[in-house]
Amino acid sequence: MDMECFVENIVTDKQVTSDIKELIPDAGLRRRMSRILKSAVMTAIECAGGTDGIDGIDAIITATGLGCLSDSERFLRNMIADSEQLLNPAPFIQSTFNTAGGQIAMLRHNHCYNVTYVNRDCGFEDALLDALMRMADSQSRRVLVGAFDEQTPSQYRIMERMGFWRHGTCREGSVFTTLTAMPTDSAIAELSCMDFLSGPITEENCMKSYSGGDDAVLLTNDMEDVGLFPVVPARLFAEGVRKIAEGAERVIIYDRHGGDRQTVMVLKCIGH
Amino acid sequence: MKIVVGGVGLVSALGSGVDANIAAMREGRSGIAPSPSILRTGNKIPVGEVALTNDELHRRLNIPIDCHLSRTALLGISAVREAMNDARIPQGLRVGIVSATSVGGMDLTENFFREFIADESRGRLRDVRMHDCGAGTDAIARYCGIEGYRTTISTACSSAANAIMTGARLIRHGVADCVVAGGTDALSAFTLNGFKSLMILDEKPCRPFDESRAGLNLGEGAGYVVLLRGEDAADPYCTLAGYANRNDAYHQTASSADGEGAYLAMSDALAVAGIEPSQVGYINVHGTGTPNNDASEGAAMQRLFGSHIPPFSSTKGFTGHTLAAAGGIEAVFSSLAVKYGLLYPNINFKKPIDGRGPVPVCEFAEGKDIKYVLSNSFGFGGNCSSLVFAK
Numbered sequence: 001m002d003m004e005c006f007v008e009n010i011v012t013d014k015q016v017t018s019d020i021k022e023l024i025p026d027a028g029l030r031r032r033m034s035r036i037l038k039s040a041v042m043t044a045i046e047c048a049g050g051t052d053g054i055d056g057i058d059a060i061i062t063a064t065g066l067g068c069l070s071d072s073e074r075f076l077r078n079m080i081a082d083s084e085q086l087l088n089p090a091p092f093i094q095s096t097f098n099t100a101g102g103q104i105a106m107l108r109h110n111h112c113y114n115v116t117y118v119n120r121d122c123g124f125e126d127a128l129l130d131a132l133m134r135m136a137d138s139q140s141r142r143v144l145v146g147a148f149d150e151q152t153p154s155q156y157r158i159m160e161r162m163g164f165w166r167h168g169t170c171r172e173g174s175v176f177t178t179l180t181a182m183p184t185d186s187a188i189a190e191l192s193c194m195d196f197l198s199g200p201i202t203e204e205n206c207m208k209s210y211s212g213g214d215d216a217v218l219l220t221n222d223m224e225d226v227g228l229f230p231v232v233p234a235r236l237f238a239e240g241v242r243k244i245a246e247g248a249e250r251v252i253i254y255d256r257h258g259g260d261r262q263t264v265m266v267l268k269c270i271g272h
Numbered sequence: 273m274k275i276v277v278g279g280v281g282l283v284s285a286l287g288s289g290v291d292a293n294i295a296a297m298r299e300g301r302s303g304i305a306p307s308p309s310i311l312r313t314g315n316k317i318p319v320g321e322v323a324l325t326n327d328e329l330h331r332r333l334n335i336p337i338d339c340h341l342s343r344t345a346l347l348g349i350s351a352v353r354e355a356m357n358d359a360r361i362p363q364g365l366r367v368g369i370v371s372a373t374s375v376g377g378m379d380l381t382e383n384f385f386r387e388f389i390a391d392e393s394r395g396r397l398r399d400v401r402m403h404d405c406g407a408g409t410d411a412i413a414r415y416c417g418i419e420g421y422r423t424t425i426s427t428a429c430s431s432a433a434n435a436i437m438t439g440a441r442l443i444r445h446g447v448a449d450c451v452v453a454g455g456t457d458a459l460s461a462f463t464l465n466g467f468k469s470l471m472i473l474d475e476k477p478c479r480p481f482d483e484s485r486a487g488l489n490l491g492e493g494a495g496y497v498v499l500l501r502g503e504d505a506a507d508p509y510c511t512l513a514g515y516a517n518r519n520d521a522y523h524q525t526a527s528s529a530d531g532e533g534a535y536l537a538m539s540d541a542l543a544v545a546g547i548e549p550s551q552v553g554y555i556n557v558h559g560t561g562t563p564n565n566d567a568s569e570g571a572a573m574q575r576l577f578g579s580h581i582p583p584f585s586s587t588k589g590f591t592g593h594t595l596a597a598a599g600g601i602e603a604v605f606s607s608l609a610v611k612y613g614l615l616y617p618n619i620n621f622k623k624p625i626d627g628r629g630p631v632p633v634c635e636f637a638e639g640k641d642i643k644y645v646l647s648n649s650f651g652f653g654g655n656c657s658s659l660v661f662a663k
Contacts, residue, residue, distance in 0.1 A: 001447070003445070060519075065406075066403075066404055072462075075462065076462060077385070077389055080385060080386055080389060084313060084314050084315060084461065084468075087465055087466075087468070087469040092462075092466035092469055095466075096428050096653060097374070098427045098655060099524065099652075102519070102521075102524060102652070102653025102654050103653075106521050106522070106654065108521075109521045110519065111519050111520070113518070114427070114517065114518075114653070114654070114655060115425060115434050116425065116426050117424065117426075118373075118404070118405035118424050118426040119405075119409070119423045119424040120404060120407075122406070123406075123424075129447070154388070158397070158400055162397055228406075
């Protein structure tokens with residue numbers, strides 16, 4: 001599709017260096033936030049360049065697989081254990097999938113477009129597509145897009161019983177990126193193409209179709225990965241941006257989503 | 273590019289199918305029952321429950337019971353099939369789906385968890401297979417033959433309105449030629465107890481916009497519209513002329529007193545449609561019946577329309593609040609309002625808020641000259657979305 005935008009910043013939860021007390025000064029709010037909410041909101045603020053940076057955002061688009069899972073689980077356990085009596089509403093309130101997006105908006109009373117995709121591991125790319133459409137329509141100029149996923153021991157146990165193998169990929173965490181319609185001084189890469197293919201293609205054909213004569217790097221997702229968590233493709237996107245920052249001319253990201261859908265994204269270096 | 277509604281489908285506590293729902297509202301017959309009869313819960317509190325068990329839904333939809341689909345998926349399939357049959361989508365179009373849900377497969381997960389928390393080796397795995405929201409959308413696509421772009425949105429009670437908005441934008445940008453968009457949510461003990469713990473459930477039938485309103489009644493169901501480019505639909509219901517999504521950014525579960533998010537969503541949606549507030553012929557309000565929502569939404573309407581608020585009503589007294597499905601079900605009601613000039617009564621209304629609040633439509637009417645209908649959907653997380661349907 002002929003839509004493009006510029007990656008201004010991208011941050012993963014591991015790269016957050018600020019103190020949570022500085023980013024979220026409200027102690028009560030910090031106490032109410034679950035581990036994954038803290039992770040998602042902190043990563044988002046750091047990516048936006050601090051709390052003030054949220055003011056300059058005109059769309060907040062998040063993606064998650066199972067949302068705030070520990071809160072959902074806590075409410076469910078309490079509900080069963082306490083026979084539906086005198087339940088604490090806090091975990092229910094926090095359990096909705098759009099909690100992180102809402103919290104980010106609330107921090108600075110940002111009234112902009114705010115939406116959450118819950119489409120297994122396709123959600124991050126759906127969020128990017130939404131951002132591209134908003135910018136193509138001149139509805140947004142600077143969009144915050146992020147993915148966050150939480151894992152719990154129960155969920156691990158259930159997936160183990162279902163026969164999913166754990167093979168190295170951590171599927172918990174947060175990744176946020178700020179995208180702009182026009183290149184800014186701090187732009188790192190250009191997202192120049194996003195295609196949904198009608199079926200799988202070979203890596204060789206993917207390179208041929210999307211390299212545009214450049215010295216391109218191809219990144220693909222592990223075919224066997226459990227396709228529930230958008231943070232996995234979000235990390236791949238972050239890796240692509242990092243490769244551009246390190247000097248690559250062009251990065252092609254080919255995500256096969258375990259055979260369910262095929263997405264191709266092309267990142268280019270600025271001014272190329 | 274003109275985006276039109278070419279087909280509609282829904283299921284709610286009023287019945288299966290569009291005709292059953294409109295007939296019930298014409299007769300003033302609510303779908304709210306004094307307490308759940310299918311849902312596994314100890315709560316005796318009014319709900320709008322679809323009067324079909326999961327097994328019955330499988331049978332009616334001709335899906336083997338062994339497939340063990342979640343109630344959310346089953347309700348969705350019922351409404352999507354109706355909408356697609358109604359639309360008679362031209363051959364060769366790339367058909368996609370944008371579906372909304374807030375509970376996903378929670379109705380089955382609850383069964384699993386009751387056994388799992390006692391012993392982690394217990395609980396039937398087929399009860400958690402459909403837990404995540406995307407699984408329901410996948411099932412709907414599979415059993416309705418939708419092969420194009422597919423995604424799922426969850427922004428609490430505004431979800432389906434956002435799905436419809438996204439569907440229209442996907443067509444405009446050529447990602448799909450036709451998009452089935454809406455939402456589905458089943459009743460679950462999780463949500464019933466969640467809203468109970470927030471103390472916003474009314475123990476009597478809900479009374480949106482009434483002085484005595486004391487909370488909402490939960491409902492379940494699904495509502496979908498088939499969105500097409502104008503030239504691809506032979507006899508569309510209406511045009512989707514405007515849409516907007518804004519955030520109240522005030523509180524995780526409460527709305528601001530001046531209804532800032534609602535005001536921005538409504539005014540932006542009218543601006544996208546290119547119309548003045550005075551041109552709106554009917555508003556299907558969010559109107560949950562909670563003291564907070566109706567006061568906030570009323571304040572926003574007064575800000576936007578001044579003393580000339582158009583005829584409006586909440587249909588949640590009939591269906592209950594169907595959460596992520598509400599925006600879909602109400603988009604179907606709004607589409608029919610445009611096509612047939614319908615006004616739906618806001619049942620159980622007696623006295624305006626503070627004696628001078630806005631007074632909703634209380635009688636069913638048809639054949640009215642309605643050019644534009646505004647549909648509101650607001651949710652937790654401050655999400656406020658409005659859609660404009662036009663002749």
